[in-house]
Amino acid sequence: MDKVIRDAERMFAKSVVDIETREDGTRVLRSGIPLPDSYSRCVGDWLEHWAQARPDSLYLAERDENDEWRKITYGEARRKVVGIATWLLGQHLSAERPVVILSDNSIEHALLSLAAMHIGVPVSSISPGNSLMSKDHAKLKGNIELLRPGVIYADPVERFAPALAAIRGLHDGVVVAGRSSKVLDGAVPFSVLEQASDESAVMAAFEKITSDTIGKFLFTSGSVGSPKAVINTQRMMCSNQMAKELVWPFLAENRPVLVEWLPWSHTFGGNHNFNLVLRWGGTIYIDDGKPTPAGLDKTIRNLREVAPTLYFNVPRAYDMLVPLLRQDRQLCETFFSRLNLIFYAGAALPHHLWEGLEVLSEKVTGTKVTMVSSWGSTETAPTCTDSHFEAERPGVIGVPVPGVALKLVPSADKLEVRVKGPNVFPGYWKQPDITARSFDEEGYYMIGDAVEFLDERYPEKGLLFDGRVGEDFKLLTGTWVHVGALRVAGIDAMKPVAQDIVVTGHDRDEIGFLVFPNIPECRTLCPDLPPDAPMIDLLMNPAVRQRVRQGMAMMKQTGGGSSTYPSRALLMAEPPSVEAGEITDKGYINQRVTLSRRADLVEYLHADVVDKTVITVHSAN
Structure with missing residues (x-):
């Protein structure tokens, strides 16, 4: 045990x-x-090892349509991987025609990824937000045009229909429909991938893999510049x-x-955590x-x-x-x-x-x-x-x-x-x-x-x-503002109101905070308000605003000069938008994108005439 x-x-x-x-x-x-x-x-060496050493050990579990845990052991996973890899061998795949996965984490997502890598074919899990939360699918189009995949997996495929239509002319690959799909619309059912098994052919391809073989293409979050396809070799993951x-x-x-919820389209969930579990x-x-x-x-x-x-x-x-x-x-x-x-x-x-x-x-x-x-x-x-x-x-x-x-x-x-x-x-x-x-x-x-x-x-x-x-900036005094440390200090000083903070003040006299509130915690500070009180009533409540003001005063009293505390703050009624790139897949706030998207609010926050919605250290509003 x-x-x-x-x-x-x-x-x-x-x-x-x-x-x-x-x-x-x-x-x-x-x-x-x-x-x-x-x-x-x-990474395939680890699957081979555990399928032999502990074939009955539980590897993956997910909720099924009845809300029960659907489970798969290492032995079962290896058998399915060989079957899926057999089908993939017939699709003329390579680094120039990789496997692309558009969907959230799932057992099939894991098996398809492992099967591709088992025969030396790169896999690219792309953030579902690029498909489901975008109106123009611009990022997804860029992803697909760069990779030109030979296989694209979506589950359920009907949910991804607009995205698949948007990229139809950018690839000649086969679309595979996940197990929860209700409508196929010309896609290949995932069950077809598991129908045949040629272990000798799969293992012949497996033996050709080297440490330099590309295992994955992972796209950057786009927090700095446009997303890029990062080559992840087997050596990188195994070292x-x-x-x-x-x-x-x-x-x-x-x-x-x-x-585990962390998306496999991101290196934290898809490499650090996924590979850690498989290794052990x-x-x-x-x-x-x-x-x-x-x-x-x-x-x-x-x-x-x-x-x-x-x-x-x-x-x-x-x-x-x-x-x-x-x-x-x-x-x-x-x-x-x-x-x-x-x-x-x-x-x-x-x-x-x-x-x-x-x-x-x-x-x-x-x-x-x-x-x-x-x-x-x-x-x-x-x-x-x-x-x-x-x-x-x-x-x-x-x-x-x-x-x-x-x-x-x-x-x-x-x-x-x-x-x-x-x-x-x-x-x-x-x-x-x-x-x-x-x-x-x-x-x-x-x-x-x-x-x-x-x-x-x-x-x-x-x-x-x-x-x-590139995140830090200078005030007009020439003093550097260290955004990362200031953001964390602000969240801590304004607890429990501040869930996240974007720091403003570039080329200005003083620092400001765009504060994204923790709504449930704010409501606990306002027992006089009904549970369904409008957002504006909550954010203008004296108890919430006083807590922010106290946090600002505490930061100022700590000392260190004007670059270490905010002089004014504004509570955000609209949460950070994943679709607009304000929140990345791994849940952190993108300072640069948020400042750009909310430039009008930054100007409003720093206006010479301070509005009553802006909280300042000494104000009573």
């Missing part, structure tokens, strides 16, 4: 960091733990998991069980919920039934989850019952959520849950740093993982970080000019982020994410 391990010293390898310091102030950081020369050749094995040795004693023969319960008001109930229902051993999510989700854990003792006990650690990524975790999770876990288990984070990107598959120690505070992204070198280059008053290692991508598909501009003269990938040391005297205590280099 797997063990529940909550002792960080037993869970993790000792943190060791080697530093090379150069004359110009540049520092190169490497892990003191060496990465072996050899490790898994491809990531080898590094994880070295720094998280407790996984050998405790196979991961995940309740664990289980994924596919969560049909999301950290949205409409999807949260489904996530809670799943967490009532399944206790995860690891929980991966974004700060937005923890903001919604913590109040419910406080209210529901049974949910809280189940959630923490066999949880080894909580992992957050996508953005820094505000301190009040960190503290809340620690208090809740200690209340029901007697010990504080270990909370960790890491850092990386789609171009690094994804892990560059990892926490293999108990962090002293939120925001610590860990230290370089084995095999990875981080180059810290002084830039203005920041340390720009660049990356080299077997986890780094070879380039963007069919975009050599963009690829060339992405690497420096020493071959380091210029990721565009900044970091700082938690304590320069003790680098093994980890690095802090210091925002994107």
